[in-house]
Amino acid sequence: MPAGATRDHRLVNPFTPESPSLEAMCVGRMLVVVAERDFFRERNVEYAERMKAMGKDVELVVFAGQDHGLFGVHPALDADYELLRVIQRFVEELKTR
Numbered sequence: 715m716p717a718g719a720t721r722d723h724r725l726v727n728p729f730t731p732e733s734p735s736l737e738a739m740c741v742g743r744m745l746v747v748v749a750e751r752d753f754f755r756e757r758n759v760e761y762a763e764r765m766k767a768m769g770k771d772v773e774l775v776v777f778a779g780q781d782h783g784l785f786g787v788h789p790a791l792d793a794d795y796e797l798l799r800v801i802q803r804f805v806e807e808l809k810t811r
Contacts, residue, residue, distance in 0.1 A: 743771045749780035
């Protein structure tokens with residue numbers, strides 16, 4: 715983020731009035747991963763839902779009971795391995811499209 719910017723800067727929040735519309739953009743299939751106890755949870759879920767409402771192909775995966783940065787904060791938890799499986803499956807599915 716640029717110095718002095720807030721979380722509503724267009725580089726962080728693609729839905730601000732200053733942001734270009736994403737409706738006409740071809741973004742391909744998207745995977746949005748959210749930790750249930752992440753302080754950005756609502757914003758991330760809203761992002762996925764708004765992209766879906768625009769007709770984008772979005773898969774939203776919420777990791778129950780997990781905090782922000784679940785992958786790497788406490789390595790080797792079951793959630794870490796599950797996240798790797800989700801990403802691997804998602805990438806493998808992209809290869810078959």
